[in-house]
Amino acid sequence: MSEGLARDHLRASEGPSDPAWDAFVVATAGGDVLQTTRWAEVKREVGWRAARLSFERDGIVLGGCQLLLRDLAVGRSIGYVPRGPLASQGDRTVTDAVLEALTDFARRHHVLYLKVQPPVNREDMGATLLRHGFVASGLEAAPTATVRIDLRPPEEELLAAMPASLRLHIRQARRRGVTVRSGGPADLGAMAELIAATARRQAGFAAYPARYYEHMWRSFSAIGQARLLIAERGGAVLAFALLILFGESALFKAGGWSGLESRAHPNELLHWTGMSWAREHGFRYYDFDGIHPTVARAAQEGRVLPQPAANRVPHFKLRFGGEVTFFVPAYDFTPQRVMRWALRGVAPRLGGRRAIAGRLLGRS
Template structure:
């Protein structure tokens, strides 16, 4: 390849995750996330742009490919980069070289289209510049798969400052939980994971949202927890499990992924103590921000998740919006056929 770079397939977790840690990559670009999604029918390609002279990685994209079970084999497959790629977005030449190499490879492998959701924020100079560049480089905007908006809590302050930034009721409730004997510990066994999943089923039924089968969460815990990339925190009272949350970690970010709580003893406020303990642990591990992972796209009080939004809003974080999803179509005829065959499923 010209310009002294080459696109390589990375086959070692240590090299891949090491690059992500160094460059503040997202958990959804991690080796483990690719492993987890492989069980759901995705095929991860871990592609890195490397300097030819030194072999040093300068950019990377975990591309999740899916085809055979969604789309007839002869039709092609879809390629998806969640919260990526990981690169220096301000380096115009390097970015252009990376896109050219990635497009070339995906076309050769038979991709119908590439869909990506960059980890860049709308309203920032860099985010707006990249969004304009994507639109003038053949990409078109599409609906996102990952949350478009979220709340980020800045963990760089000391604990007293973090508490002061919260709404008063949130401080009161987490202290109330501690005073009334609620304790928080990390899950240690698969029995702990199973007990938490039983609470998740209760939560899903109560709040009306869908969940994965148990094996998905078990595999996530087995993949990430041994590498200190995920904590399953459990809140208990007198030995009884009340609630639990899964918090992922990658680079300088902690990410609240899943939460579950029972219908009994909710007056003990276990969810408040759980979130505070998760933030404290994330900060102690070196994280500088805590992503509360998704809020409704509008401020409408009638949104189905308005209650979840109010809970997340009380922690003193900043509401942020990503620049959105973008799609680059390689094979328009094949993509048109796939849309007719799959309809709404193509957006998943």
Template sequence: MNITHTHSPRVVPSTDPRDPEWDAWVARHPQPHPEQSSGWGDAQRIRGWEPCRWTLREGDRLLGGVQVLVRPAPRLGHVAYIQRGPLLLEEAAHLAPLLLQTLRTAAAQRRWAYLSMVLPYQGGPSEAALRAAGYFPQPALLPPQTSEAATLVVDLTPPEEEILARMRRTTRRYIRQGQERGLLIRSGSESDLDTFGQLMLALCARRGVRSNIPAGEFLHRVWQAFHPGGHIRLFLAQHDARPIAGLIVLALGTWARAWRIGWSGEAPDLRPNESLYWAAMRWARESGHRHFDFMGFETNLARALAEGRQPSPSSLSSLAQFKLGLGGIPMVLRPFQCRFFHPLVQLLLRAGGHRLLDWPPLRRLLPRRLLAGAHAG
């Protein structure tokens, strides 16, 4: 049902580094993504991103809004990045074009060359509104190339025994054996973040990938943004009084999200990661959250499972087996969207030139900063 207008809807810029009213609204939204909070945007400044924010209002009532991260790109002007937005109340979905027009105006005024939009899990602008505003599904060549296009979600509303029963039998055994063999799971504080950062980098090194967030000061900024409201939790697995693995959870509204994990590789027989995730799920459930999000899963596998196709266990990666063992339900997310703002580029794309963006040799022609620097983690 559409809103009955007593005031004309309007878009208002939010210029303060922290916006408590917006953050409280994001936390109440059915899709409360932490990347849309002002604290997240403020933390990203240390990485060279400048947050911009607009709220959609009718009178004094907040109906929606969007936070955009912007950074300079050599020879291009600026690149802009929306993580899990725009957010809109369901009853205000028809006002999405007003927000999209605001972004177009900002792009012209602030010299944005390119915008990448990673949509909320559900809701946000419709496909028709995005097409009408010049957006198109983002080719794999363009950034961000590491955001998840699928995820797993655990329903936290049943009793603990039922949540455990949905896990694989081997996963339940690993959790029980960890407890029996002296693995301790404890809550961490800001003083443990540097240790966690080393665990995170160690896990990335073993997987042969680069971490898309830095350890060190950035972790502290994120902690300082979310800890005062109780929206961040660090879990550490200890063996012989030494942390060997850790998990950071970001929690807003009804959702708790496994944001980052780290593991030194020590004591693999104790399976510390299964125990970490179970401790995080228990805490999230006891804290009133209803969904536990793994924040990433193999897209093709998620699509197959959602369609009822069961792959053979031998075809699954160890990471996929680990996550599926914890009982999550696959969710395939909406395709990323993007838009170029130069009129000639837009004309070329409308003529079918977007197919060139799927051409691998084009990677050599695009600025490295555009390809590598547009993911905000």
């Protein structure tokens, strides 16, 4: 630890509750729901446990990170830090100290492979990670781009930013009897069925078990940070959207569609309703929480979008008029030399297969 941080206290925490840490994440630039203890509890449903490393001075958190760990055989594990580490006011000295503690933790706790995806807008962290022994990652386990709609303009302007065909579909959905309502515990069974139907129909969509999405809704709705929207027609549930509310954003974290009633356009009305609700409740952004990077890059550069094959979701998200945002690239740390060699061989083959890489490395 540097001399400037000699008075700081390193605190390690693995418990399910850490109010001081969560308060720091909410208050810090770049703070993300993926760094909260509630998200760690959701990931526990699919085999991950969490450890938090935080630096404090007089009881105030200065920086740190939440690390997700998946245990392997014989006391080994792999680790993932999504949208971290965080530091108050982006303090680079604090960031250095956190990374020093993180790599030391990886060595002492036999973490064979560690992935770090820095916070949004912290491109400067790349050089710092390289200095601490990380290398640019060849494995894409989480979204590297997203689409965000700025909700501050009037609704008329938001609609005007969409293609005329999408505005028509929203109106047609209403005329054809589609309604969108708030969901609750009684809808969790239908939500699970819609996720399963989507996974069967949509190429490249690897769904988690139903209990994962149910835990996500229960955990965040308990503190008023989740909104479940259900699209119906004639009493039949057609689609759902699960929004996680954090900071300035309503994040589209999960969704599903039966595949039925496509001419009634339930998904178009579903997301427009989500945008309208988020705007009315003071959120600045409606975030689709991920888009295929090839499509995102083409959209950002003004090129003709790649033609959709079986999966039309990226094109659907772009139709709502949002801005494409790229995340800071991920970096990897492997304490053992033999693992570095293995990673160099495996990464190029897995890098383009996001569903597999996500399963292995903790898709967000």
